Each structure stands twice: as structure tokens, then as C-alpha cells.
Amino acid sequence: MSARTDTSEDFAPRPRVLTRLLLPAALLVLAVLAAVAVVRLPPHLACGGLGSGLVERGGECIGVTDGGPAFLPGPEELHEEYRRIQSLIKAENDRVADDGRPSVKVALVSTLTPDTGGPLSPEQILHSLRGAYVAQMRANHGEEARLGDPGLQIRLHLANAGKVQDKWEPVVEELIGMTDDRAPLIAVVGWGLSVQDTEDAAARLSEAGIPMVSSVASATGLNHSTIPGLVRITPSNDDFVRALAEYADARPDLSRAALVLDENSEDRHVNTLTEAFRAHFGDRIVSEEPFGGTTVGDEYRYVEFFNIVQNVCGTGAEMVLFSGRTANLHDFLDRLRGRYCTERPVTVLFVETGPVIAEEDVRPLDDSDITVVQASANDPRWSLEEDSGAPAGFAPFYRAHQEYLGGQGLPAELSDGYALAHHDALMTAVLAIRSQYSERRGELPSSAQIRPALFQLKDGNSVKAASGSLQFPAARAGDPGGRPVPVIEIPDRGTGHPVHHTPLE
Template sequence: MPPSTTAPGHGGSSPSMPPIKLPPRRGRWLLAALLGLALLAGGLWVVPDWLAGRDCGGAELTERDGECVGVSDGSPAFLPTGEAAEPLTERFREVQRLIRVENTRVADDGGAAVKVGLLSTLTPDDRAPHAPVRVLHALEGAYTAQMRANHSRQLGDPAPQIQLMLANAGSRHDKWEPAVEQLVGMTDDAAPLVAVAGLAMSSEPSRAAAARLAEHGVPLVGASASADGLNAETVPGLVRVTASNTDFVTALRGYVRGRDDLDRAVLVHDTRAPDLHVSTLTEAFRRELAEELGDNPDQPFQGTTIGESAAPALFQAAVQNVCATEADMVLFAGRTADLDAFLDSLHSRPCRDRPIVVLFAETGPVIDESEQEQLVASHITVVQASAMDPAWAVDGGANPAAPAGFADFYAAYTSHLPQEDDPAAALADGYAVANHDAVAVAVRAVRVTHAAAPETALTPGRVTDALFLLHLDNAVPAAGGTLNFAIERRGDPGGKPVPVIESPPGPTRPELYVTPFP
């Protein structure tokens, strides 16, 4: 089901009273104050966490529009906001408590240590581009990498030890300045910050944050930001563990051209700026599937997740036009929440008796098994290029189809974290894997350059140079593939598997695409 388009906190209404619509986030403080006065008059002081003002709880954190931004060692914890995110609050606290405990252990040991930052959207809300549960999984994956780095030799010799610093750039990555400035300031610490991982979103603010780090010589390993050009080609020292949008679409092109029944496509794309993910995915679809698009006109829409006050995406007219083109494929360039709304409209399309394939790209699978029966009834197949295949986590991570490094990651993930969910279900969205791999690549670069000159002080510049030595015998056995980084790929990973996932699944699994190296 698509997410509600009602503002967070809408709790229903009686038949005689119109529904209450919450104002934008800046207006919530006034509403909270008014409610507080009303509750005080009744002898009650109960205001939901998502409505109450935030106490950032630390001199180094900054409150901006209800979000605590800046850098933390795990205390105080960054928390999600919104009514739907409330059940995850304690799990957010717990994983950050574990990170703080490990950071404290490393500091107390007094041995050689460095800091690695995790720059991400750590205070998500119900309408953010990355849902709170994905951000939780991102934190879990990063912590798993820290523990593997410090307590095993799977990411190289366990020296220097790693402190993981959590840098919140805001729910839409648009409040990044305090976090980045603090990270840069840590490069002179006794345990210096030498690299940053994360970068969850492909957006102009994300690129600006990466550029600011680059100005100070701090390397950045992206986790799930896949926009073309968001790499070392435009930002020195920026590499990433995810495939690019062109790689994703290349995998989809191979799928399309391997089927005789697919030959006519129409492009449905988000026009709401700024969203580098959508704009570069749109261009990749146009370039790589130009033959299938022919002269069919584009079907634009206004997306809902980058802007905080976005109206619901409306698709009825686009769906009618899709039917008019007699296309057998839709190339959907948008974000997951808008895909859900588009599929809802597609279920009631005028040409419902004609099968249609929707092509999409995202870090992890987006279609739940509960939705597949309706897709079958509506003759819809969603075909997604992904960074993660849920099948990898089957059989306790021992699936032979999984990348070589996945089993060791799975074992560490399940041993270092309390498992409230089925691990396979928690890993399915791909965000634990992506953020684990981003931290793991940063750690491998640290360890490679330290081993080459153990008596020389570690600096961000040395780690930047080492990133482009992570290939051949120094390739990273990451959870999402054995990753190679070379100058020729401009910071994009070589050897990265890109599964193509069908929902509902077909009789045979599509051929696996692997990014080229060099």
C-alpha cells in the first residue's frame, strides 16, 4: 500500500468534525504549544514525541526545523520523527548505544585509533526519501562493519581501531553544514577523522556536502547514492559501493532485450527538483532504451518525497496516456513512494487486460509478497534493478548465489545485533548491506595505507590515495560483492553484482549483471 498522503500525526476525526491537517514542520512548534496549554488546563502533560520539541541533548548538536543535526558518538541518539516511526525509536536508541559503547572501548584502550564518519539522513520522518526502517538498517550495517573491523581480521589487520562517528545531515540531507564542519574539525583530533562513509541520497545537497568534504581533502565512500556523476569524476575522493544509475539501467536493458515480447516503452518521470537520482535515471533510460522509447511522449509528474510540502503525486492522466501509446513497458524514473502511487493508478488503467512491465531501479526490492496477487490480477510485472537480492540472505546467509563476502557479513550482523526481526527480512531492503560496505571500504583503505607505512601519521589524504588501490589482490570482499576501485571507473565499483528482480517472479531468474572492471 502507498504511504498516506496525510501529514504525519493525522489521527482521524469524528463524523461531525473535519479532519485536522498538521502544518509544515515549522508550524508544529506552535501547534505543540497550543496543545500543551490545552492539556495543562485538563491536568495532563502528554505530548507525543513526534509533536514535542526536540532537546538535542548535546552542545555539539544543532536544532534546525525540529531536527538535531551535527555529529554524535552515539550519545545523544538521533531519532526518527512521525507517528509511523514511533515504534522504531527504541531500536534507534539501542544501535546507537552499541556504537557509543564500542567507541568508548576503543578510546579507553589507548591504542592507535582513527575516526570514520557516517554522514546520512539519521532523523527521517514518515515522508522522507528514506523511510525510518531503512535508516535503522543503515545504522545496523555501519555498526556491523565497525565491529568486524575492530574484532576480526576480515577487513585487514585490526589496527588502527575504528571509532564510528554519526553525522546527521537531516531527513532530506539538506541540513548538512553543521555535520560536515564538525567532521572536518575532527581531522586534527588525537584519533583523527580520516574518512567518511554514507551519503544516502542522490540530491544537490548531497553533492554539496561531498564537495565541502573534498575541499578539505576528506574522502567519502557513498553507500546508496547512485546518481550518475556523483563520484570522483565531479568530486575528488568520492567513491561509492553502489552501482550507478547507468549501470542499473544497463542491467534492465539486458533484461528487456532478452525478451521477445517487449519492444515499446514509455517514460514516466519525476520533474520535481532538485533530485539527482531521478534526473540521471531519466537520462539513463532515454539513452540506453532509446530504441524502445521511439517517439512516445514522456509522462511527467511531480514527486512527493524530496520537498517537505509536496502534494500527492497524481497519475490518472499519465496512466491513460500509457494505455494510448500501447506500450508494453513503463520506464519509471522516480522514488519508491511515488512508484507505489503509480502502481495503484495502474491497477485501474483502461487497458487493464493488456500485460505491462514497469522497470525501476532502487537499492533494495520494493514489492512485498502481499502485493503480488494484485499485480497478477492486473497483468503487471515490476522489474527492478537492485543492489541487493533477498535470496542472498536465505539459508542463514549461506546461499551459494550470494557474493563471496556475504556469509561473513551475515554472521557478524546476526551476532553483534539484537535480532528482533527475521534477519533475512531486515536485510532485504539493502540498506544494511550498502552502509556496511561503505564503512568496510573506508576501513580497508585505512588498513592498506597504515600497513604500508605504520609509523607515519594517518591522514585523510593518505586514505584517499589508498581508495584507488583497492582492486585485484586488494579488492574488498564486501557483503554486496567483491568490489574493485580504479581510476578508470572514476570511483564507481567494478565487479558489483546488479540483480534484476521480477515481481511476481517468472519461471527463471534473470541473468545477473556485474559492473565492468576496469
């Protein structure tokens, strides 16, 4: 018998047999891929899909975008407003990318997924985005010399570090990586909270040589002195309390103070506020009344101030220096209205970026002989009227807001100060960037060259910002010099809202 000749055809399975062999393997592969998808994909898919630049962390979408996909925090009724402003930012960024002129990126880092119980409200963050967008449009389209050479266009990117800025690490690393882009990231603005995470994140950006302009984080010392390259728009807590001390000096009926202070050791805002009250009110403080307050990252909890109010009455103090967060101020005022010493007027001194008393709460304060005196970053009475006391830069900002956003929310949304602060932060960064662009005759500057340029914004190069004329002399270590600090009485007792100005040295 002759041997059989083997061929590949002889040993090839029939098509049906091949299908039976491959099908289980294919199903196994699909099952594995599905399992991987279940483990890996949802964090990305929940935040705009793969390639969005965002990832879900602890229920929040974390990362950096150019305006899309949109962050949608807070109640649903605000979502359309959030979509609108971020779509406008993205449209402008896309236009700049196609424009052909050189451009650079500036990132706004903030708590872009706030909730109603967080340290910053969804409304405040919405106003922040609108203010920054107005500054971007003025920079790219305005013909105002005050914003530098529009030959260098500005792309505005949005970086979410979490509702209490505790998820900053991947965001900061992404921002650092963007410094090598063809249109490089060259500065960061924002930073809404005076907390340790803000300091740590800013320190990491500083190590990478990226300059920063903070908007509303006011803790004393959170500036160039501790984090090289960090300047800010807001007055420091020390500046705010100086303004309150000047107000008290002009009131001979205010000679004794009770310092009501939050003892939370991790809250840098409260700690430096307490230090400032002690420094500037000194011997006028006749008692200190500590409490355990609600700090950043905590869920709000009501604080019972009954015993503290009793003690305040017992000291005979005419004023209370309240060193705490806004939520706890309202708890204190609720209890203070029912104090046993109602025959004696009480003035409560406080610090916040914008007004803290709602219109419907003014009458109950008046009926209880309570006056809240607040050092603020802006005055809600500022308007286009010549006698409103508004800074020279306020009217151009207001008109630009009308032009680019249709005046949406004006004038009410300006009262909390967040639109102005973020507009002014981006405006300051743009001026420093473009000054170096002009000096280098059209060559893109590096982020390292922007840092010293921030401290050249003084004297004849001061920033004509919406919140006032800002200067950054080296002696102020990044805090704004010559900046107005309005002092607001609620109810208005007729003092005319005195304005303190921060020192230049």
C-alpha cells in the same frame, strides 16, 4: 570644634541596607540570564543538553556524536531500537578510547532524523546504523585478513545533516575540525540522497582533503569525476539501467516502451535516471509521459496518473520505464491496475536499492497482469543457502550480524539493502585506511593518503563486501566495478533473477 576623622567603617552600609541595595541588582542579573537562557539554551537542551555536540535546527537535532546522545526519529516504538544500536556504538567507541592502541575516526553522515514521510524511512536509517556497527565490530575484533590490521582501531561517529541533508554546513565544518583530533577523523561514509545538498556537502569535504565512501546515492556522476575523493558502493543509475536493458534484450515480447518521467529539475536522482533510460532504450521509447512528482524535501502528495495510463494504453507499449521516486511509483501502479487495456500485460521497469513492493501487493499486481522489474543493489533471496546466489562476502556479514546483534531482524531487515550498503561503505573505508597504516609501518596515515588508496582496492585487493566483490579502478571514477546488480521480477515470472555486473572500465 575638631574635624571628624572619616573611616571606611563610617561609610559602610549596614547589612540590611546592603541587602536592599544588592537584591534588585541581583534579580536584574538573574532576569537577564534567564532571558539569555530562553533565547540560547533550548536548542541545545532539546538535543541532549550543553556539551552534547548537537543543536536543534528546524525541529531536528543536528551535529556529530560518538553514539550519545541518541537520535530518536520516527514512531516511538522504534526509539528503543535506536537507543540500543547507538549505545552499542558508543560503548565500542569508549572501549577503543581506553584501549591504548592507535585509533582513527570515521563518520557516518546521513539523514539520522528521518520521518515516515521523508525520502528515507526510520527503518532504513536504523538498518544503516546496524550495518555500520557490524562493520566496526568486525574491523576491531575480527581476525579476518580481509579487514586489514586490527592494530589500528576504528571509532565510528554519527553525523546528522537533517532528514533531507539540507542542514549540512555546520556538520561538515565540525567534521573538518575533527581532522586535528589526537584520534583524527580520516574518512566519511554514508550520503543517502542524490540531491544538490549532498553534492555541495561532499564538495566541501573534498576541498578539505577528506575521502568519502557513499552508500546508496546513485545519481550518475556523483563520484570522483565531479567530487575528487568520492567513491561509492551502489551502482550508478547508468549501471542500474544497463542491467534493465540487458533484461529487456532477453525478452523479445518487450519491444516498445513508454518513458514516464518526473520533470522535477532539482532532483538529480530522477534526472540522471531519465538520461540513462533514454541512452539505453533509445528507439524502443515510443512516447514520453511527464508528471510533477514528489521530490526530496516535499511533503508527499498523491499524483493522479489517469491520463498518463490512458496514453500508455494508446501507444501499445508493453513496458513502462518509470523515472521517479518510489512513492510516485505506487501511485502509478494503483492507477495502472485499472487501465482499460487490461488484456495486454505490462512490465514496469524501475530502479531502487532494495525491494519496493510489499508482499501483500504482489497478488493485486499478478491479477492485473503487471510485472515490476527492478534493478536493485541486492537480492532479498540472498541467504546462507549455497544455491541462493549470494556473493561470497554475504555469509561472513550475516554471521557477524548474528554475533554482534543477536541476529535481530534477520533476515527481513537485510532486504531493503541499507544494512549491507552501510556495512560495505565502512568496510571499504577501513581497508583503504589500514592499507596505508601498514605501508607506513604503524604511523597514522593522513586523510590525503587515504584518497589514492581507495583506487588501489582492485584486482587482488578487491573488497569482499556483503553486496559483492567491489573494485575501484581509476577508469570507473569511483563507481564500483565488477559489482553484481540483481534484476528482480515481482511477481516472479521464472526468469531466475538475472544478475548484471558493472564494467571494470
